[in-house]
Amino acid sequence: MRVIIFSWEYPPRIVGQLAEYVSNLAVQLAKNNVETYVVTYHDYLTGPSDEAGGVKTFRVTNPVRTHVGVLTWVLTLNQEVERAAANIYYRANRQVDLIDVYDWHFIPAAVTLKKALNIPFVYSLESLEDHRSPSVNSPFKMAIKSVEWTGLYEAKMVSTESNWMRDEVFRIYKVPLEKVKVVLPDAANWIKNVLGLYETTIRGRNFK
Amino acid sequence: MTPELSVMMLSWEFPPRIIGGISPHIYYLSRSLGKSGVKVYVVTCDFPGAPSHEIIDGVEVYRIDSYKNPSPDFATWVYLMNVNMQREAAALVNSLDRKVNVFHAHDWLVATAGIGLKHVFRKPLLATMHSTEVGRRDGIHSDYEKMIHETEAWLTYEAWKVICCSDYMVSHVRWAFGLPLDKLVMISNGVNAETYTKVEREDLSMFRSKFALPEEKIVLFVGRLVYEKGAHVLVNAAPKVLEKADAKFIIVGNGYMKEQLSSLVKSMGLTHKVLFTGFVDDETLMKLQKCADVSVVPSLFEPFGIVALEAMAAKSPVVVSDTGGLSEIVEHDVTGVKVYTNNPDSLAWGITKVLLDDVYAGRIKTNAYRKVQEKYDWNKIAQKTKAAYEAVSNQYSKSFWA
Numbered sequence: 001m002r003v004i005i006f007s008w009e010y011p012p013r014i015v016g017q018l019a020e021y022v023s024n025l026a027v028q029l030a031k032n033n034v035e036t037y038v039v040t041y042h043d044y045l046t047g048p049s050d051e052a053g054g055v056k057t058f059r060v061t062n063p064v065r066t067h068v069g070v071l072t073w074v075l076t077l078n079q080e081v082e083r084a085a086a087n088i089y090y091r092a093n094r095q096v097d098l099i100d101v102y103d104w105h106f107i108p109a110a111v112t113l114k115k116a117l118n119i120p121f122v123y124s125l126e127s128l129e130d131h132r133s134p135s136v137n138s139p140f141k142m143a144i145k146s147v148e149w150t151g152l153y154e155a156k157m158v159s160t161e162s163n164w165m166r167d168e169v170f171r172i173y174k175v176p177l178e179k180v181k182v183v184l185p186d187a188a189n190w191i192k193n194v195l196g197l198y199e200t201t202i203r204g205r206n207f208k
Numbered sequence: 209m210t211p212e213l214s215v216m217m218l219s220w221e222f223p224p225r226i227i228g229g230i231s232p233h234i235y236y237l238s239r240s241l242g243k244s245g246v247k248v249y250v251v252t253c254d255f256p257g258a259p260s261h262e263i264i265d266g267v268e269v270y271r272i273d274s275y276k277n278p279s280p281d282f283a284t285w286v287y288l289m290n291v292n293m294q295r296e297a298a299a300l301v302n303s304l305d306r307k308v309n310v311f312h313a314h315d316w317l318v319a320t321a322g323i324g325l326k327h328v329f330r331k332p333l334l335a336t337m338h339s340t341e342v343g344r345r346d347g348i349h350s351d352y353e354k355m356i357h358e359t360e361a362w363l364t365y366e367a368w369k370v371i372c373c374s375d376y377m378v379s380h381v382r383w384a385f386g387l388p389l390d391k392l393v394m395i396s397n398g399v400n401a402e403t404y405t406k407v408e409r410e411d412l413s414m415f416r417s418k419f420a421l422p423e424e425k426i427v428l429f430v431g432r433l434v435y436e437k438g439a440h441v442l443v444n445a446a447p448k449v450l451e452k453a454d455a456k457f458i459i460v461g462n463g464y465m466k467e468q469l470s471s472l473v474k475s476m477g478l479t480h481k482v483l484f485t486g487f488v489d490d491e492t493l494m495k496l497q498k499c500a501d502v503s504v505v506p507s508l509f510e511p512f513g514i515v516a517l518e519a520m521a522a523k524s525p526v527v528v529s530d531t532g533g534l535s536e537i538v539e540h541d542v543t544g545v546k547v548y549t550n551n552p553d554s555l556a557w558g559i560t561k562v563l564l565d566d567v568y569a570g571r572i573k574t575n576a577y578r579k580v581q582e583k584y585d586w587n588k589i590a591q592k593t594k595a596a597y598e599a600v601s602n603q604y605s606k607s608f609w610a
Contacts, residue, residue, distance in 0.1 A: 063358070063362045063365070064355060064358045064359050064362060065358055066351050066354040066355045066358055067351070067355055068280075068281065068283065068284070068351055068352050068355060069280060069284065071280065071284050071287070071288075072283060072284055072287055072355060075284075075287035075288065075290070075291065075320065076287060076320060076359065076362075078291075078320075078324075079320050079323050079324050079327075082324050082327060082328060083323075083324075083327040086327045086328045086330070087327075090330065108291040108294070108295075109324075111291075111295050112294050112295055112298045112324055112328060113328060115295055115296075115298035115299040115302060116298035116299075116301065116302055116325075116328040116329060117302075117328060118302070138280070139277065139278040139279050139280045140280045140284075142277045142278065143277065143279065143280070143284065143288055146275070146277060146288070147291075150291075150295075
């Protein structure tokens, strides 16, 4: 199995808890015979890939240096994420089984790659905009929510870290529950559950 | 017969969505490319009442969901719209078994979609720079403008070739983004003179009387009411013109300067002489251009100057500021009058010259019409554009992406 993980934080760039989780996941996947790539953002460590613990990491930066907000920064950075992923795809003889996207930031790239190259994606939810900034109804928030909605709509599978979050996804976005899998991060069989989720995602898929 | 070459055109406007000059540009370019055997797909923003897919003269037009929630600002909307455009265009190319040879993006408004499609499909991207942020704003003054400027730079970087509509724009774009000269291609903009023959034989005296008194000459301005189009220069020139000739100044278009301009007119006591029509439909516009005794293009920055060309095609004498693409279109005293840029006195002189000398006005408009037919014909422009696509496809076929 060949998997690309999208995460806007990844060591050595640590913003919250996601970086450590994703890097642990990548190493565990590699140990379980998954060919694992990570596409992430870093301003100074960009360039060719590095490879450690069986994980190939590509770090991209934003060609547009000046921004008026997080949204414009994220939306332009997506093009570079997309480019890096497309390069992985073409070098791998056009065979990438799935993309696992952490949070909303790189959803636009995943959606284009799905539409263009038929690569399904998993939307792994850390949090939702409604929880991050409750009782705000600005155009800014609506835009992020629209990206979340698109991601949830286009994703083959959605994963959450708790039953509560699964119910929230259903409550806020009306995502059918059979599409949402709970993967508890502290469970003993955690990596098996992740692999199971990936198997479900790529089931029935054949390469053209 | 399967066409050899197929292009996907990305544009934020296409009729009936008309905001500026890009919309008619894409319409005529696509149609003429189609006639010369290129299969054209246009992917553009949706518009109320316009179908999401239609075929116009062989050109396949797809209108995408252009993100209709309120946006924090215009640029953020542009990037959000590009997410949708890219998503729908990607699905379309995929459904066509990737039978698209080149992507052609028009302006930074579709930059991210163009760049993304290039890389996911590994097909060459061409960009037409109709304008630049540094030109529109006469410099870069804020982070917002800098962001747009850098997006434009990125688009020209990713493009295989950059098309500009005038020699002026070639040198401007080269300066603004530091591009190598061999990356730039000059292909002029065009105008469809035939469309004006429709209103040619009509009696327009009734129509005219809705806008001006019989003894008033019509001075026409058509353009967005934004700083770089220089409508304020025309308003400031009006009193000088009125000293010598009775005239009605008709200002067609909308923009952020509209209120400012109308209060300027009020403070000058000229409300009875200056008429703001707002945006008008195509037919009204063509009739106004036919009725105009002089058409004025007082731009401060003008990459090409399509309005001047349209006036010439409508057989209306033109007075233009001697700047950018306008300098190339108009030959002074032969096909029009050139005046100093951002100079109301000089502009008033040019307008007065045309209004007071019928023989002179008749001569320049006849010469101008001939020039339009010779040089700015869309079929010739489509041939050049097709040649650019072929050159790029040829180079591409030898690259490791092919």
